[in-house]
Amino acid sequence: MDESLRVIYKIQKEISTLSSIARLLEWDENTNMPSKAVSAKSEQIKLIQKMRRKKLVSTKLYSAMSTLKKKKLSSKDQIVLRELEKSVHKAKKIPKQLMIELSDASVLGLSAWKRARKKNDFKLFERELERIVKLKRKQAKLLNPKLKPYDSLISLYEEGMDSEKLTVIFDELKLGLVKILGKIKDSKKYKVQKSLKVKMTIEDQKLILNEIISDMGINQERVALGVSLHPFTIGISKDDVRITTRYVNPLESFFGAVHEAGHALYSLGLPTEYHDTFVFKSASMGLDESQSLFWENKIAKSEIFWKGFFNKYKSCMKNNISRKEFYEAVNSVKPSFIRVNADEVTYCLHIILRFEIERDLINGSLDVKDVRDEWNRKCKELLGITPKSDNEGVLQDIHWAGGDFGYFPSYAIGAIYSAQIYNTIKKKIPDFYSDVRSQYFEDILSWLRKKIHNKGKTALADDIVKAACGKRLDPKAFITYLEDKYSKIYGF
Amino acid sequence: MDESLRVIYKIQKEISTLSSIARLLEWDENTNMPSKAVSAKSEQIKLIQKMRRKKLVSTKLYSAMSTLKKKKLSSKDQIVLRELEKSVHKAKKIPKQLMIELSDASVLGLSAWKRARKKNDFKLFERELERIVKLKRKQAKLLNPKLKPYDSLISLYEEGMDSEKLTVIFDELKLGLVKILGKIKDSKKYKVQKSLKVKMTIEDQKLILNEIISDMGINQERVALGVSLHPFTIGISKDDVRITTRYVNPLESFFGAVHEAGHALYSLGLPTEYHDTFVFKSASMGLDESQSLFWENKIAKSEIFWKGFFNKYKSCMKNNISRKEFYEAVNSVKPSFIRVNADEVTYCLHIILRFEIERDLINGSLDVKDVRDEWNRKCKELLGITPKSDNEGVLQDIHWAGGDFGYFPSYAIGAIYSAQIYNTIKKKIPDFYSDVRSQYFEDILSWLRKKIHNKGKTALADDIVKAACGKRLDPKAFITYLEDKYSKIYGF
Numbered sequence: 006m007d008e009s010l011r012v013i014y015k016i017q018k019e020i021s022t023l024s025s026i027a028r029l030l031e032w033d034e035n036t037n038m039p040s041k042a043v044s045a046k047s048e049q050i051k052l053i054q055k056m057r058r059k060k061l062v063s064t065k066l067y068s069a070m071s072t073l074k075k076k077k078l079s080s081k082d083q084i085v086l087r088e089l090e091k092s093v094h095k096a097k098k099i100p101k102q103l104m105i106e107l108s109d110a111s112v113l114g115l116s117a118w119k120r121a122r123k124k125n126d127f128k129l130f131e132r133e134l135e136r137i138v139k140l141k142r143k144q145a146k147l148l149n150p151k152l153k154p155y156d157s158l159i160s161l162y163e164e165g166m167d168s169e170k171l172t173v174i175f176d177e178l179k180l181g182l183v184k185i186l187g188k189i190k191d192s193k194k195y196k197v198q199k200s201l202k203v204k205m206t207i208e209d210q211k212l213i214l215n216e217i218i219s220d221m222g223i224n225q226e227r228v229a230l231g232v233s234l235h236p237f238t239i240g241i242s243k244d245d246v247r248i249t250t251r252y253v254n255p256l257e258s259f260f261g262a263v264h265e266a267g268h269a270l271y272s273l274g275l276p277t278e279y280h281d282t283f284v285f286k287s288a289s290m291g292l293d294e295s296q297s298l299f300w301e302n303k304i305a306k307s308e309i310f311w312k313g314f315f316n317k318y319k320s321c322m323k324n325n326i327s328r329k330e331f332y333e334a335v336n337s338v339k340p341s342f343i344r345v346n347a348d349e350v351t352y353c354l355h356i357i358l359r360f361e362i363e364r365d366l367i368n369g370s371l372d373v374k375d376v377r378d379e380w381n382r383k384c385k386e387l388l389g390i391t392p393k394s395d396n397e398g399v400l401q402d403i404h405w406a407g408g409d410f411g412y413f414p415s416y417a418i419g420a421i422y423s424a425q426i427y428n429t430i431k432k433k434i435p436d437f438y439s440d441v442r443s444q445y446f447e448d449i450l451s452w453l454r455k456k457i458h459n460k461g462k463t464a465l466a467d468d469i470v471k472a473a474c475g476k477r478l479d480p481k482a483f484i485t486y487l488e489d490k491y492s493k494i495y496g497f
Numbered sequence: 498m499d500e501s502l503r504v505i506y507k508i509q510k511e512i513s514t515l516s517s518i519a520r521l522l523e524w525d526e527n528t529n530m531p532s533k534a535v536s537a538k539s540e541q542i543k544l545i546q547k548m549r550r551k552k553l554v555s556t557k558l559y560s561a562m563s564t565l566k567k568k569k570l571s572s573k574d575q576i577v578l579r580e581l582e583k584s585v586h587k588a589k590k591i592p593k594q595l596m597i598e599l600s601d602a603s604v605l606g607l608s609a610w611k612r613a614r615k616k617n618d619f620k621l622f623e624r625e626l627e628r629i630v631k632l633k634r635k636q637a638k639l640l641n642p643k644l645k646p647y648d649s650l651i652s653l654y655e656e657g658m659d660s661e662k663l664t665v666i667f668d669e670l671k672l673g674l675v676k677i678l679g680k681i682k683d684s685k686k687y688k689v690q691k692s693l694k695v696k697m698t699i700e701d702q703k704l705i706l707n708e709i710i711s712d713m714g715i716n717q718e719r720v721a722l723g724v725s726l727h728p729f730t731i732g733i734s735k736d737d738v739r740i741t742t743r744y745v746n747p748l749e750s751f752f753g754a755v756h757e758a759g760h761a762l763y764s765l766g767l768p769t770e771y772h773d774t775f776v777f778k779s780a781s782m783g784l785d786e787s788q789s790l791f792w793e794n795k796i797a798k799s800e801i802f803w804k805g806f807f808n809k810y811k812s813c814m815k816n817n818i819s820r821k822e823f824y825e826a827v828n829s830v831k832p833s834f835i836r837v838n839a840d841e842v843t844y845c846l847h848i849i850l851r852f853e854i855e856r857d858l859i860n861g862s863l864d865v866k867d868v869r870d871e872w873n874r875k876c877k878e879l880l881g882i883t884p885k886s887d888n889e890g891v892l893q894d895i896h897w898a899g900g901d902f903g904y905f906p907s908y909a910i911g912a913i914y915s916a917q918i919y920n921t922i923k924k925k926i927p928d929f930y931s932d933v934r935s936q937y938f939e940d941i942l943s944w945l946r947k948k949i950h951n952k953g954k955t956a957l958a959d960d961i962v963k964a965a966c967g968k969r970l971d972p973k974a975f976i977t978y979l980e981d982k983y984s985k986i987y988g989f
Contacts, residue, residue: 038737052514244533
């Protein structure tokens with residue numbers, strides 16, 4: 006092997022191992038770690054990040070990369086080099102000092118956010134949010150001075166996307182969602198719908214949850230399941246993915262586990278020939294989210310799935326309820342304040358609200374002091390309700406306090422992609438409906454593996470979706486899917 | 498602060514953080530990790546060890562240490578420097594190449610040991626054991642060419658001890674134990690004793706186990722409990738200790754958890770002023786083991802403890818049994834083949850057997866090919882029984898296969914120290930018996946904290962015990978304690 010190639014693969018492997026350790030530390034922090042260990046944990050994570058950065062910006066790596074740029078490379082090596090360069094440049098563009106400032110600001114931001122939530126008062130968070138916004142603008146400018154600052158931040162999560170494209174797409178989506186929501190709210194069923202509280206022992210919750218994720222193709226040899234306050238998935242290394250859930254509400258633990266298992270399948274399906282390189286990751290956060298939403302909403306919340314699965318679920322449940330009532334209850338739509346509890350129809354309206362606010366905030370046309378009013382105004386406009394307090398409005402999400410700007414759009418992108426994938430897959434797999442009904446997911450999974458998972462970061466998410474489904478990000482499929490599903494449930 | 502001091506504290510902190518990460522990786526490997534991730538995990542651990550070693554042998558650290566040796570230091574800094582130097586010298590004396598050879602030999606050793614166990618044939622493990630023994634001799638010579646090789650290895654676990662001292666002490670112990678065992682075997686009760694199989698749900702096992710370790714002073718804010726095949730305790734950082742247990746046999750999960758909690762209390766009581774230095778650790782493996790054995794055998798297996806705790810335990814147990822029957826059953830003595838299942842009287846005989854064999858093996862007076870026969874001969878001599886197969890004899894322990902020679906004596910040292918501590922503590926704490934009866938452990942724990950835990954590695958274990966209990970390692974207290982306890986149980 007060429008010496009420069011050997012160098013870049015060796016360093017990438019070390020970086021990849023350090024990253025896998027950092028992710029394990031993060032998983033541990035959210036699952037098993039005793040609460041008082043929080044500062045020691047942050048020392049551990051900081052040290053690993055420091056070592057990882059040092060390797061990433063090392064002269065040795067840089068000069069090997071420069072040598073390789075003049076050489077003829079295999080297409081695999083070209084892709085590896087391309088993704089490596091992106092990461093190196095990203096790291097080199099942000100000086101250590103700014104990284105420290107960003108990290109300090111997010112620590113202060115999170116603690117101010119917690120204080121503000123305790124008092125239910127956004128004012129107590131404003132000063133720290135101001136500082137974070139300024140630093141994020143600075144980071145954005147350094148990353149790419151040619152872009153609008155918010156676009157730089159979007160590209161950290163969703164390479165190739167920008168706010169102009171997203172504004173057009175989200176405007177179309179908004180229109181469609183508001184229209185469907187209006188029809189639902191006007192229906193007779195909406196007026197009489199009741200919420201369902203499933204009763205099930207924790208043991209039975211574990212049983213049924215393990216059954217469904219195992220049907221999906223989750224294998225205990227490569228996936229571990231933990232408990233955390235907020236469910237999440239984290240890929241540690243090629244054969245080591247961790248999913249968490251919590252056992253508070255049986256419906257939440259079930260659909261939550263399906264959601265996280267969707268993420269996990271993406272991790273497990275990444276292209277092993279690119280292991281220990283920057284290509285061995287999901288193409289974007291939005292595409293990653295499309296996988297979880299596909300399994301959660303398009304599969305596990307579909308009528309056909311419950312035709313096959315309801316009797317089994319019912320044997321664990323202590324409620325006396327028909328399949329139809331159950332299916333309608335798990336898909337009931339109602340505007341509410343809290344994003345994480347939102348249904349499939351209103352969820353993206355929550356995201357669009359955040360997208361518009363953070364876009365204007367980072368680009369400079371909205372001031373921090375006006376964010377609360379803007380939130381409440383948009384909430385009324387999009388969802389028809391006005392938060393009675395900051396905790397059920399502008400203070401509900403942790404993202405901004407931790408410095409995560411530009412991430413929210415990925416949730417809506419995931420919802421749209423998942424509908425595009427659903428529309429395609431049901432045409433491509435002849436037995437799709439009977440497969441879902443009988444929890445036979447092998448053909449569905451192998452399609453996803455081939456068309457999505459196995460691409461890793463060899464291409465942009467939007468190009469992967471175009472190749473798989475025929476179109477780039479396009480809200481029409483999602484709107485049609487929702488209209489189709491909810492017109493049947495609400496009878497409009 | 499003096500610049501050289503600043504350097505050594507800074508580097509020690511980084512080494513300490515890397516060590517804490519390595520321990521967390523080890524904990525994860527044995528608790529949550531999915532099985533297929535084993536090679537990725539070994540990459541993670543190897544990388545952290547490599548980085549840790551690099552810092553430990555760095556010129557920067559070495560020259561700061563050299564500068565400090567010429568300066569007047571506070572007594573705290575002197576102690577820190579002394580322990581740091583030991584670790585640096587240990588690392589410098591073993592060349593990287595030998596470290597790699599040792600690590601490779603232990604990987605091969607472990608896999609040969611597993612194969613040999615499958616076939617129940619020591620012969621299949623002989624060649625790899627031979628290689629390990631040679632490398633351990635080499636390591637021992639490099640560590641200290643003036644010592645007998647086995648003594649070098651002992652000092653890795655039990656600084657200040659050597660095989661000459663231990664041979665004298667263990668000979669005395671052997672005599673005492675064999676005598677007590679003889680009396681037990683001659684008693685009427687021995688002939689009619691039956692084993693007890695406690696029936697208890699896993700939920701109840703968890704409940705009662707959490708109650709007892711919380712009474713001991715284990716606090717969920719600083720200690721997490723996990724599940725693993727073999728129970729163990731690992732101190733990650735100052736406020737982060739992990740205990741594991743398993744829920745196979747209720748008595749084992751209960752006493753096992755008390756044992757591990759004893760280790761954990763030692764970790765939690767280390768001197769915080771020495772945090773992030775090489776002084777922030779237990780004084781020796783034997784002293785560490787004394788803490789677990791004190792709580793397990795001297796407290797939780799005492800008659801007075803069950804006078805106070807039996808009714809609570811009985812309410813969880815599905816067996817119908819009197820307190821006296823229960824107490825005698827959990828303390829029943831019977832020679833058996835497997836060390837980890839042995840009772841308090843025969844346990845140290847298992848250790849002495851291993852000590853004599855590994856001493857002679859490393860020092861060269863015993864050949865690997867004769868180890869099996871020697872094992873079986875000694876087993877007959879000490880315990881009166883002869884293994885019918887290698888799996889219940891020479892192949893039962895993992896230690897030698899992994900290269901751990903010199904570690905076994907610490908188990909017996911712990912048993913002896915724990916009796917010395919027990920003898921002292923019951924005199925020093927006026928309400929000792931009523932405290933134990935009512936599971937009020939605060940005074941006992943604060944004595945242990947003050948006299949043992951809080952010393953960390955500021956002194957040798959034997960000096961700490963001398964200061965706390967008036968005598969250095971001395972088997973008499975242990976023999977008297979056993980005679981006293983078991984003469985009452987077996988009526989001799």
